[in-house]
Amino acid sequence: MNIKGGLNIATLTVLKFNTPRGAEDALAVVEDLSKRQLITLQDAAIVSWPEGKKKPETSQLTSMAGAGALSGAFWGMLLGLIFLVPIFGIVVGTAIGALSGSFADVGISDDFIKSVRSKVTEGTSALFLMTSDAVQDKVKEAFKGMDFELIASNLSKEEEDKLREAFAEE
Template sequence: MADLIAVIFPTEEKAEEVRNKILALQKDYLIDIGDAVIAVKNANGRVKLNQLMSTTAAGAAGGSFWGLLIGILFMNPLLGVAAGAASGAIAGALTDVGVNDAFMKGLTADKIKDGEAVLFVLVKRVTGDKVLEALKGVGGTILQTSLDHTREDALRKALDAVPDAPSAAGV
């Protein structure tokens, strides 16, 4: 079962920095995420979602491929690519993977100030102690989680902790 974690950061840049750190941890197989989205509230009060993957672009690419194959069968590959890309883009735009977009927008609109950002992470699997150590001192305020109280408290302490100073070995 996946866990949802939503953390408020003062700026979109800080949220992006933390998301990149989490993605680096994923490359080291310390965490497996299903989605990582940054929601930002602009001066008009509208919420913009910064998704990891564009389902519209992925749908268009897949549709183009299948359209090309079908177009070759009917001796009109260009028409097939165009029709496939259009139908794939529409299907991709209507697809919502990971965290529900309406949920993220609704939660963000009510809970943060203009210019702040919320990092939503859907965690499938995690090596807790190593990930908490890597996220030590990044800041942020927990908005909502599906973690139990013990793990949520450990995350809160790690976010608030002062990062370890580099050792003075060899000085």
């Protein structure tokens, strides 16, 4: 993302799919849109929760590099907060509270976290995207026919800067 102009607002978007593979298929669509300069894909992560598994599998888009890409620490902490907290229990409650508070500082609210946690369950998948500069009608057209639920959180310029400062690769 080109932050220099200050006009671009990043969006942390979560697309929830009713199949464990849906997020992978959607990422291919987003990558194609990005190649055609119809959206700026800054970073992405996938959560896939196959049937019969106790917890989801996660992966970060590893091909991203440079100023726009967030570190694995961001995705690891966010996905851990969303999906692994129930496993830890009360013992780490204070640490989780502090972590949750730091995400709130960058525009990722408890409601957002709870919403994703309640919707991404066994047998589903989710695509976490950090994007900007989307050509809305073209993106909408590319996703036509795909069955997903959209959960989005727009970040203000200040929240985005805080997020990058805290987690961006050097």
